[in-house]
Amino acid sequence: MKPPVIFIDDEKPVRDSLGQTLELEDYQVQLFASARQALSTFDNQFPGVIISDINMPGMDGMTFLKQALLIDDELPVIMLTGHGDISTAVDAMRLGAYDFLEKPFSTEHLLDVVKRACDKRELVLENRELKRELESQSSPGPRILGNNLAMKQLRRRLYQLKDHGQSVLLQGETGTGKRMVAQFLHDHSPYQHLQMITLKCQDLTEHQFEEILNDQDGKWHAATGSTLYLENIDQLPMAAQQRLAMTLQTQSIQPHPGDQVRLIASSERNLESLVQQQQFDTELFAIVQDCILTLPPLRTRRDDIELIFQNFIRTTASRYNIEAPMLSTEQKEKLQDHDWPGNVRELRNLAERLVLLGDQFDKQHPLKIDSPHPTLAEKVHQFEFTLLSDALRRHHGRLKDVQSELGLARKTLYDKMKKHGLDKQDFKDAL
Ligand SMILES: Nc1ncnc2c1ncn2[C@@H]1O[C@H](COP(=O)(O)OP(=O)(O)OP(=O)(O)O)[C@@H](O)[C@H]1O
Incomplete structure (x- = not known):
């Protein structure tokens, strides 16, 4: 299906015939007898083209053109002018019309102008989207990730x-x-x-x-x-x-x-x-x-899971100054298979654990998933785990240094490592 075309003309036979021509070419045509009526049907996201006659009772084509361009000054509006009415056509172009068609016009010429106008509109909307995306990537605060x-x-x-x-x-x-x-x-x-x-x-x-x-x-x-x-x-x-x-x-x-x-x-x-x-x-x-x-749950936008996960991996790795681990095919499949009841928070926690645990991750936590509503105790557990594994990694598994950094008695540190399934040997070669 091609983009929508709004066509405004007070004469029914003209409306019907031009409507038919465009429909045959697969455009989604909306016909209007009055410009005022048409005005309320589009906004600045309108993805198509507008064609309007100039001489109409009530709101005439020129007034419509001005109003339409107030809604979006990059809307492609094509004006239909009477035969030889060059001065009106020039006025319309000066006001910002995309083009004009002088009656009578050939079907070929009409379709050519409409196609060019549609292409231009698509480009305008694409550019705006890109600009917005760029702004959102470089703006302050956390980035809202996802390409879905x-x-x-x-x-x-x-x-x-x-x-x-x-x-x-x-x-x-x-x-x-x-x-x-x-x-x-x-x-x-x-x-x-x-x-x-x-x-x-x-x-x-x-x-x-x-x-x-x-x-x-x-x-x-x-x-x-x-x-x-x-x-x-x-x-x-x-x-x-x-x-x-x-x-x-x-x-x-x-x-x-x-x-x-x-x-x-x-x-x-x-x-x-x-x-x-x-x-x-x-x-x-x-x-x-x-x-x-x-806000849609993560399981309904699975195409975003890996992208967001990789992003969390990169940011966590750079925060802790660790090399970002590569995901295996099996890990990627597991990410896709899981339902993510804790949504992006769960995904972020998992990425952080993967970065901090490195190779040990799969053995100890084979993509073990957090509960969707972590209790205070679960949050404390997670926090303790993060602190311990980070300290172990930085001190290459040297328990004395970890002990003194975290202010823990030897036995307490041993007990906590046991509780979290952490082994100092795994951190010996940590970067
Ligand atoms: N689209 C996203 N892009 C990047 N990070 C995200 C995205 N969605 C959620 N997050 C991250 O996931 C975590 C949870 O998000 P947030 O706290 O905003 O969720 P919530 O809907 O308010 O949760 P709750 O209802 O449990 O309070 C945060 O760290 C947040 O930055």
């Missing part, structure tokens, strides 16, 4: 949103990058020089939430003029949800464009369904539902 179409669309959407004060709801499973996206929006906002304030709703009782709202020196007030990230908003107790909705409606902290606070909320569960099950406050949902972004 859903991730590209997400980055595009974030670029559209970054300068607005509009509230955003991020929905997605654990570890899909909700917090990272919130930080990205903050780092690219007009309030990037301030700190993003986070309220972890899962940790708050109704009473604690009330205290935060009332504390003049607390987080709630510090968020004025910055971004307020409400993590796991679905886990806020119902009474606190209602209190939050009321406060947002009445206080100076308002999640609307132009106001001072940018409200970003996250939820692992679908808030709309929770509202239907009466497990989430309707008023609060109405406030945060301005813009909902869904």
Whole structure:
């Protein structure tokens, strides 16, 4: 299927015949009798071409051209001019029309102009995409990795949103990058020089939430003029949800464009369904539902797994000044076969372990996967493991040095190494 073509002409026979010609060539044709009607059907992402007659009742072609170019000044608009009406054609070109067709025109000429216009549009959109990608790669803060179409669309959407004060709801499973996206929006906002304030709703009782709202020196007030990230908003107790909705409606902290606070909320569960099950406050949902972004689980974008994994390997290796290990075919297959319930967080943890353990990784942890919701104890275990293996590697397995660096008694170090299945011999030749 070729790109869409919008054709505007008030005369039905002309519309039908030109529509047919283009359809026969496989274009997706949308026909309009009035320019005003057509105006509301495209935006600056429109991937096709617009053809408009000049003389029409209501909004004429020239006015339409001006309005269309306000939506996107690189839209290819082809104008149909009357026979010999060169001055109008010149005016249209001056205003920014892509080309003009003088009636009557041959089918061949029409198709040639439309094809060139489509090619140009494709190039324009491709260049914009590349520019956005480049900007996102060189911008501050963590990079949002992934070449999967859903991730590209997400980055595009974030670029559209970054300068607005509009509230955003991020929905997605654990570890899909909700917090990272919130930080990205903050780092690219007009309030990037301030700190993003986070309220972890899962940790708050109704009473604690009330205290935060009332504390003049607390987080709630510090968020004025910055971004307020409400993590796991679905886990806020119902009474606190209602209190939050009321406060947002009445206080100076308002999640609307132009106001001072940018409200970003996250939820692992679908808030709309929770509202239907009466497990989430309707008023609060109405406030945060301005813009909902869904972060896809990793298992639905398997083409990104290896790319993101290799990236984590490179960054971890350079952080610890270790040579990045090469992945075996078997390891790559295992990465693809796993379902990644902990999503990108799980992938990152695994990459870090692979870099720190080197060759031992497969023997000790044959792509053993973390639990999707690590408990505090599991996180501490992981952290301890990372510290120990890093120290062992740097000291080439010399326990005395590791002991003194980590301030551990000999027996404690032995016990901990045993618990983590670490052997000093494996670190002797470490780089
Ligand atoms: N697309 C991505 N590119 C690079 N890093 C990512 C991506 N998605 C997630 N991460 C990384 O994965 C880890 C988990 O991400 P994050 O904390 O943002 O997830 P989350 O959805 O907020 O998780 P939770 O709901 O459990 O709090 C972070 O280290 C983050 O930087």
